[in-house]
Amino acid sequence: MTLNRRVFLGAAGVVAAGLSAPMVLAQGKPRVVVVGGGAGGATAARYIAKDSKGEVDVTLIEPSRTYYTCFFSNLYLGGFQELSDIAHSYGTLAANYGINVVHDWATGVDSDAKTVSLAGGGSAPYDKLILSPGIDFVDGAVDGWDLSAQNKMPHAYKAGSQTELLKAQIMAMPEGGTFAMVAPPNPYRCPPGPYERVSMAAHVLKANNPTAKIIVADPKPKFSKMALFQEGWGNNYEGMVDWIGEDFGGGNVSVNPDAMTVTIDGEETKVDVCNVIPAMKAGRIAEMAGVTDGNWAPVNAADMSSKADPDIYVLGDASQQGDMPKSGFSANSQAKVCANAVRGALTGSKVFPAKFSNTCWSLIDTDDGVKVGATYEATPEKIAKVDGFISQTGEDADLRKATYEESLGWYAGITSDMFG
Incomplete structure (x- = not known):
């Protein structure tokens, strides 16, 4: 069609x-x-x-x-x-x-x-x-995050100022820095949206900060257009995107906005940008x-x-x-x-x-x-x-x-x- x-x-x-x-x-x-x-x-x-x-x-x-x-x-x-x-x-x-x-x-x-x-x-x-x-957003959906933290770790799932903020943070990442996303559980607005966002972040980083890394912590075992996105990440952004699904602890996540850390299944990682998309x-x-x-x-x-x-x-x-x-x-x-x-x-x-x-x-x-x-x-x-x-x-x-x-x-x- x-x-x-x-x-x-x-x-x-x-x-x-x-x-x-x-x-x-x-x-x-x-x-x-x-x-x-x-x-x-x-x-x-x-x-x-x-x-x-x-x-x-x-x-x-x-x-x-x-x-x-x-x-x-x-x-x-x-x-x-x-x-x-x-x-x-x-x-x-x-x-x-x-x-x-x-x-x-x-x-x-x-x-x-x-x-x-x-x-x-x-x-x-x-x-x-x-x-x-x-x-x-559901209160307490992501351990350590609430709306008071949205300027440090933006959701950008209501477009406008949050979108501007997230883009500015991505553009200001240090060379070789880390962008993390906490993806939402089903059901949520725009099922392919988080993964298109990963693609767009990777597109910008490839051009401006090619040694940067992207980590996606996902509570789901699969997502919309998964095969298409993973094929695209492999073809266009090889080695940049690390998707961690439910089977590998993607649903066991907490964040610390003040310290700018993300903990996935007990392993803490320091990040430069964190896009938290709650339930x-x-x-x-x-x-x-x-x-x-x-x-x-x-x-x-x-x-x-x-x-x-x-x-x-x-x-x-x-x-x-x-x-x-x-x-x-x-x-x-x-x-x-x-x-x-x-x-x-x-x-x-x-x-x-x-x-x-x-x-x-x-x-x-x-x-x-x-x-x-x-x-x-x-x-x-x-x-x-x-x-x-x-x-x-x-x-x-x-x-x-x-x-x-x-x-x-x-x-x-x-x-x-x-x-x-």
Whole structure:
């Protein structure tokens, strides 16, 4: 399957299940509040506003005025993108689609009164609430690390200043220094992401600090696109990357941010840079809304509605939906299903059967792109994988280059789809 910007926008999964009668409202237009302005939230807000043609009042709550996409942030680390290339604003959503964009933190949800409280005071009333808050980190997931240590040992799994910091640390490594990564356990945002990051760090170090070493402590016995990444590391960064999986103690890790040490299965190593990517859970507002199981928010596959509250929907990384990976593409696909279902519930418009798709691209070295993806359908139990595809080891350079170029087209398409 080949994607470019035009195909991506045209193939959009309009989607959800069955036909729906409009909700009976006491007065005025129905109100939708969306919390979180990433691939899920921004897309859902735009599609509801665009397709309802003013029949639905849409409010998008997002604290950041400039949104940096987590997807493609590794390419900034590798020098293939500028930070400005992954930065986006919400002006078009407000100006062209009439969305009320509120730059504030959502601090609570009153599901009885149907209001979202804001850090700046006041609240936003809703008839339907869509939560797309991304991820937070599990306290104590990595021994010795918490958010107070994120400047010494950055996670860089929420793009922006953390991404800038990690790149600066990599560039400042002493000659022959050591870069360590503590990889996360499943499930987590962007399954290939840590290993693309290793590739991008290796790319930069090969050019600027070729005797540097990279250590990856991983609690998993295998990871997404493992054969492809390990082939790429061997071909492009021979002897630089040491991946230590579960079988060799990769899950028995502690860190000391003050001493800049990483201890793996009892063996302490002094490092110059340490990228700690902890275990993850749904963004906190989902927990505050009472729709999580403690970590993730279980949803109904047909429309992404919460299993705990039919008037709350959860998209993207925060949701527990079945077989789809936690990715920007997944969130965007789920948002279209959700937007169609929510608009149908509020206005009586047609609701289409839910269909989902996902592709995750990764860059290993210059023009060396690989991908994995699948299509999915809604079942009563979950979002279920229908079929899939993955790049193969040993592919020729022209195909790998085409795969990378395809990812650039997808990025242009999805960001246009999100931000208008």
